[in-house]
Amino acid sequence: MNKRHPRFLAPFATLVAGTIVAGAVAIGHTWAGAIATEVVTVIESGIYYLVTGSDSDIGAIYRQRTDERQREVRLKAVKLAFTVMMISTFVIAVIMVALGDQYWQESVLWCAGGLTFLFGLARYGAHEPRDLGTGGIMGADRSWETPRDSETHVER
Amino acid sequence: MSQVDLAAELGVSRQTIIAIESGKYSPSLPLAFRIARFFDLPVEKLFDPDDEEIDV
Numbered sequence: 002m003n004k005r006h007p008r009f010l011a012p013f014a015t016l017v018a019g020t021i022v023a024g025a026v027a028i029g030h031t032w033a034g035a036i037a038t039e040v041v042t043v044i045e046s047g048i049y050y051l052v053t054g055s056d057s058d059i060g061a062i063y064r065q066r067t068d069e070r071q072r073e074v075r076l077k078a079v080k081l082a083f084t085v086m087m088i089s090t091f092v093i094a095v096i097m098v099a100l101g102d103q104y105w106q107e108s109v110l111w112c113a114g115g116l117t118f119l120f121g122l123a124r125y126g127a128h129e130p131r132d133l134g135t136g137g138i139m140g141a142d143r144s145w146e147t148p149r150d151s152e153t154h155v156e157r
Numbered sequence: 158m159s160q161v162d163l164a165a166e167l168g169v170s171r172q173t174i175i176a177i178e179s180g181k182y183s184p185s186l187p188l189a190f191r192i193a194r195f196f197d198l199p200v201e202k203l204f205d206p207d208d209e210e211i212d213v
Contacts, residue, residue: 057172058170068173069173069184070169070176070182071173073182
């Protein structure tokens, strides 16, 4: 669907996710709530469809047809969203603790976000190539030297 | 040449051309070299870190 109909990807994903939530509402709560959720989902999907068709950065990002600058814009937006989510989770957890209510859901979200961030740092960060030795690039530059060349000679 | 044509030629969006022209975005090295090659100019003639706007 992505390659053939990129414009439909975001609206379709929204429709599927919203319908799953509506189904959960129908099972655990009321049919009226489920219908309301589905109506909001359909409206949201329609808005996504309109936005995705526009000649703009948002349209390109939702169509997944981005150039290098739009990928940077997307990364910045994801970073902002992650920061807001983590702060919101923290605030809600503090409120839940203060109210004496359960707060394990917020703790799970907080830990998942934090650990994923650490994983991302380890996964995408630059690492020293192991074959260059302990001196890194500088060490590699001197690799032609024999150990004797690099020794310090003291005249007696 | 319009921004649309230039964008199509370089394989980027029209918004990116506008951002580069207005100095709001510094292109990557590959894109900077593509632009320089397209205009048949040295890359340092087009992009100067001290300038805010592209020199095209």
